[in-house]
Amino acid sequence: MTLDLIARVPAGPLAEKWDKHKFDVKLVNPANKRKYSVIVVGSGLAGASAAATFSELGYKVSCYCYQDSPRRAHSIAAQGGINAAKNYQNDGDSVQRLFYDTIKGGDFRAREANVYRLAQISVNIIDQCVAQGVPFAREYGGLLANRSFGGAQVSRTFYARGQTGQQLLLGAYQALEKEIAKGGVAMYPRAEMLDLIVVNGRARGIVVRDELTGTIEPHLADAVVLATGGYGNVFYLSTNAKGCNTTAIWRSYKRGAAFANPCYTQILPTCIPVHGDYQSKLTLMSESLRNDGRVWAPKRKEDVSKRSIEIGEADRDYFLERKYPAFGNLSPRDIASRAAKEVCDEGRGVGPGGRGVYLDFAEAIGRLGEDKIRERYGNLFEMYQRITDENPYEVPMRIYPAVHYTMGGLWVDYNLMSTIPGLHVAGEANFSDHGANRLGASALMQGLADGYFVLPYTIGDYLATAKLEPVTADAPEVRAAVADVDHRTKRLLGVQGKRTVASFHRELGRIMWEHCGMARNAEGLQEALALIPALREEFWRDVSVPGSGADLNQTLEHAGRVADFLELGELMCRDALHREESCGGHFRTEHQTPDGEALRNDEKFAYVAAWSHAGDDAPPVLTKEPLVFENIKLSQRSYK
């Protein structure tokens, strides 16, 4: 059964939609707000900002995170910055330009109205964060500093050294703690959402496992917000934190929420290359490094084992500058990543396994001096040196692309509500703003836009218009959801097989990286679609989860997450297989231009692919939301 996807985009001119919508939405009377309860799952930029703002408005909020403190959500690791169309640099930026850059960067696969709203709100986010005391970088005159970032020709990125995500998250976290102290938010750390509770077709709560006691309980509310981040860890090796997972959105998908564009994955070019089989994660270095670093590889294969300084200028191929003269080293992420892969595929990669290219600061250090480079990137250079034992002030860094962000996520309408009424989705967990590729410094912008400025309006509209009956813990739907989680947990503990959870996760990651990674084709995807179900079957037959479910059991937590990744991976491959075109991060080798660039097929694929669950034994059902571009002209993305 296909879905009735109604995007609820307001009528009227693009620039007026959001203002008009804010006026049209129903409001909840201030005295009534405290009668409504909202669950927020996740405490990153989107979750913490939403929970704090809901509480400020007067709603009764509960917030959940799997970490021991809401301040540790993975938004904290974002380094480079946050975009805003302030045009403080007088360099030609505007809301319209940020909107256009984001749509184009996403390879024309995002919804116009959502992206325009994001660009509009971007300016409010900076103001809000400054008021909270976020220590943004400043010029000597005391005004806010900016830098440029991949995919843009204006300087609109605000930053706090290489720790922008940390500082923005601490701003949101502190706002959240302020509301916890007031009693407006009940915070549940070390708590994992393991299922969604749907009653009479509406999201009315979640099933939560307390990680310390193992207690599995329902938590009920009038609306639920998922702000649980992306699913990049399906690849095992990614720049995500170890705990990042798909469980909240995947369980919601299985309860009826459509999953949009699952195959859109972003591979970030500037990561530290893999150095061994035991590797547990990949470390990203901010792509702001590409502002001053020049990317190159040896021209000749024979030179790859030489030391970098032994390779003369004439024997170096600055391949981004060569292929994309207009944007050069600042080409968008998908383009820069694929270019690095091609160079390595040609046998010109450097470092272990030939999977690396150089990112060289010698020219910038010569031009600006080491002190200036230290001021801009000091912490990144230190991090690189700590991990690799090489000094990037003296030798070029080695970098290679790694899975970083997932543009796909639960389908949402203009109000950020999923196909399950009452279930809202914010930040990386939804699909809404980045199309098939996200530009740098736009994830922080989207997370905070959703949490501070969009959901606080739209959730009120939902609560004011939905006719909600009281729900209690003994309702049959609630008891059934709790029983499902209980059963699943016991089942994981009961297999008592021989293989570790991590070994299954690694194997799944290899399959996904090989067949659904930076370049995909029908043959490989079909192979993955055979391998994944077989691996899943083996998992449920042979996984080993020692210990009990009645206390802190990190293996059990990991097992539940991997079980869900084993299902999600299949959907990603299915989506990648059906999308017979290349766009943004989705590169099908069968669909490329003669010079190897992504070749879209707008006639057939200018739509959002929304998949819905049709039962464990039936294939998922595809519904298409056509993308209508009324304000910009579709073109082949060119950064040349």
Next chain:
Amino acid sequence: MSGMMNLTLRVWRQAGPDTVGQLTDYQARDVSPEMSFLEMLDVVNEGLIEEGEVPIAFDHDCREGICGSCGVMINGVAHGPVRGTATCQLHLRSFKDGDTIVVEPWRAAAFPVLKDLVVNRGAFDRIIQAGGYVSVATGGAQDGNLLPVPKMDAESAMDAASCIACGACVAACPNGSASLFTGAKIAHLGHLPQGQPERYRRALKMVAQMDIESFGGCTLFGECMEACPKSISIDVISRMNRDFLRASATAGDEREQVGDG
């Protein structure tokens, strides 16, 4: 691969908050010097799971030194032998083949052990709740550039704001004091114009909460600064003390407000 190492780990195992713990020996065989300390624990844990044993519990998440989840005592030193480095960013190249390494949880009255190397750091969140914020609600903020902040003030604020709340300062302190953590937040906000309206009230309330949480007093040993993975300077403690003293001495009204807050 050359240079593989064999290490003996002496790890604190404790089944739960109310049980007695003890040190247990494990062998980490054929581990690479390029591995991170936590990757080495992963390898040991996978071996334990394959034997059907319960693996060693430890907190970790980002593994890039910024989330503050991880942190253990390594041979009695918080986050181990390399300065300015969180446990996840420590690599085995800092150890020698054949070494015996003692791995314990943070030891502090305010951080009770939950399991093995995992402790409860909820007290840090409650210190922030007491006043580690600027009281502005979402919306209504003026344009960011209407409030110029001298570059040096912004840099000083950022130095303090880089705290990751891992708890190493508390674990390293002979008194189990949280002064570096608390001082860092007070300094972050106190260096900025946005933090001024609540500056003294904030100092009073956060220091009071520190005492409630059974952290020890600060006697300026400086061990905290040595252990801090972000190398936050002990100057933030002096600054906290100045703000606290000034608030205590001059702000009688403020104290009353704090009392009923």
